[in-house]
Amino acid sequence: MIDNAIDKQDVLKIESLSKTYKSNAKDLTVLKDVNFNIQAGETVSIVGPSGSGKTTLLGLCAGLDKPTNGSVALFGKNISELDEDQRALLRNENVGFIFQNFQLIPTLTALENVTIPLELQGAKKVKEKALELLDRVGLKDRANHYPNQLSGGEQQRVSLARAFSNEPKLLFADEPTGNLDGETGDKIENLLFDLNKEKGTTLIIVTHDLELASRTSRVIRLKSGLVVSDKSN
Template identity: 65%
Template sequence: MSMLKVENLSKTFTGNDGRELTVLHEVSFEIGAGETFAIVGPSGSGKTTLLGLCAGLDQASSGAVYLNGIQLDPLSEDERAAVRNEHVGFIFQNFQLLPTLTALENVMIPLELQGDPDALSQATELLRRVELNDRLDHYPSQLSGGEQQRVAMARAFANRPKILFADEPTGNLDEDTGQLVEDLLFQLNEEANTTLVLVTHDLDLAAKTQRMLRLKGGKVVI
């Protein structure tokens, strides 16, 4: 079964001077359910733009995106948000934790939004899985970068997403911390049988996935 299908996807921006800049050129690929997949390429190659389109955070100029069989392109912003809430998890390079909430409260958010009566115990267990059971009551400012990313990872898996998008998940971490985050990410992903889409410039990290797509100048290269 296809979890993500991208057909002839292009994205063009219009600058303040009226000039058009095409950052993605007719990109096509398909990812099966439970597959691990990497999108690689140098800075400015269109990786993050492509991820945003695949996740329904933005709309393409042309082409189509099907997420778990749902075509995102005709949907309104609210409808795309509803699809994301039901099917998608995110891990970002800069963590994006809420600073006024503890680690435990950050992980509980998606569970509470779904009305899960077991939110507290599930969030506690997820933080234990990422080796942070002694940091439950700490705020993001009291955590290291690696600890913040592990909280973000626990939050991403909290709503049991069918597909997880990770944008440079180790980009702000030192080598040892990055390795720990990588290992936990693949471990949790395998246990949950989630489709994983990694955006990275790190070829060693990309090599751990089953397949990779290379971008250069917004085009797929072999």
């Protein structure tokens, strides 16, 4: 009963969200009055054309940025009321990331990249856990390789292992297959959904790829900063 109650909580609650960037000539509003909730366990795609505000929305949802108006409540906490370090702590304890350009730290090995979120948590048996995840993504034997010694697909697999290493409740993926060829992209997709299922993580994917979006339970469509549709698959 308790688990179910938690499961049905809103892990993310967006209310009247808007974001405006100040530019030299005039202000540029990228998001306008966006509202939606995402419950634990959901898999959601945010789709839309270039410039529709997808990445901005992801940044706000993940607590990487602050809204101009409205609120973002992540696990019940309004991120506007948190300072940068409190938001970092919130991310470290609850959130995982996968990026289009992998965002591995080039000077650290694959293993070290995966251990960072665990180390930040002060977790025990960090190396064992990281190796287990690298094994899960099929890269245990490449654990001591640096990112520039890995292919794009391999780098994204390391990124997946890192994203799941802190057992996040919510995983953000920004165009996770955008930089990969079709076949590699498919493998990454499968791995992402498999891991998501195994760990029971809430997943939010920002993508152009409608095929990828079709694999999620819900699709939020953005156009010119506005939510134009929010449908379940």
